[in-house]
Amino acid sequence: DAKTTQPPSMDCAEGRAANLPCNHSTISGNEYVYWYRQIHSQGPQYIIHGLKNNETNEMASLIITEDRKSSTLILPHATLRDTAVYYCTLRAGGTSYGKLTFGQGTILTVHP
Amino acid sequence: GAGVSQSPSNKVTEKGKDVELRCDPISGHTALYWYRQSLGQGLEFLIYFQGNSAPDKSGLPSDRFSAERTGGSVSTLTIQRTQQEDSAVYLCASSLEGANTEAFFGQGTRLTVV
Numbered sequence: 001d002a003k004t005t006q007p008p009s010m011d012c013a014e015g016r017a018a019n020l021p022c023n024h025s026t027i028s029g030n031e032y033v034y035w036y037r038q039i040h041s042q043g044p045q046y047i048i049h050g051l052k053n054n055e056t057n058e059m060a061s062l063i064i065t066e067d068r069k070s071s072t073l074i075l076p077h078a079t080l081r082d083t084a085v086y087y088c089t090l091r092a093g094g095t096s097y098g099k100l101t102f103g104q105g106t107i108l109t110v111h112p
Numbered sequence: 113g114a115g116v117s118q119s120p121s122n123k124v125t126e127k128g129k130d131v132e133l134r135c136d137p138i139s140g141h142t143a144l145y146w147y148r149q150s151l152g153q154g155l156e157f158l159i160y161f162q163g164n165s166a167p168d169k170s171g172l173p174s175d176r177f178s179a180e181r182t183g184g185s186v187s188t189l190t191i192q193r194t195q196q197e198d199s200a201v202y203l204c205a206s207s208l209e210g211a212n213t214e215a216f217f218g219q220g221t222r223l224t225v226v
Contacts, residue, residue: 044205048217093209098210099160102156103154
C-alpha cells in the first residue's frame, strides 16, 4: 500500500502558482519525500526531493512541515505544459533499497 | 546516451510467446529498478538490482517473470508464456545508491499481448 495520500485531481490557471498537497503521516525518519510527474505516455520525470528542509530548484519548490507528516509541491508559474499526473513518493535506503512506492497521484490540469 | 534507454519502445506479441525487454541505465548507476504500469494505473514495483544481484524481487507477479543484469549495466526483463493481463508499460529506472539521489526513468516499453 502506498504511504502517501494525494487529492485525485486539481485545476490551476495558467500563470498562477499550483500548490499540490501530499500527506505522509507514517513517514519514517530516514525516508525522503520525492516528487515526480508523468505526462501522458512518457516515463516519470524527477522534480524535486527533500528530507526535512524546504527545497527549491529550477522546476519547483518543496515545503515539508516541521513534523514531516505532509508536504506541498509548488509550481510558481504554471504553464499548459505542466498538465500531468504528479506523484508524491517516499524513498528510504537500507532494507528498502531506495525503491519508490507510487500511489495514484494528482492529475493537475492547467487551463488558459 | 545521457539518460535511461529502453528497448523496444513498443512490442506486440501473441499470447503464450516469450518476450525480453531491455534497459540501459545511466552510466555509473549501480541501482536499477523495474516497474510496471497498467492502463490508467500507478506504477507497480517489480524488482531491484544492486549491481548484478537482485536483493528485492518482491514485486514480480509470478514465476513467468524474471530479470537479470550483467556487468552492472544492462538489464533484461523476461516474461515467459505471456498472458493478456501482462499488457502494460514496463518502466526502468536507475540511480546511484542511497535514498538521497535522484532516480531517473526511461520512456518505457509498451507491451501488448494479443
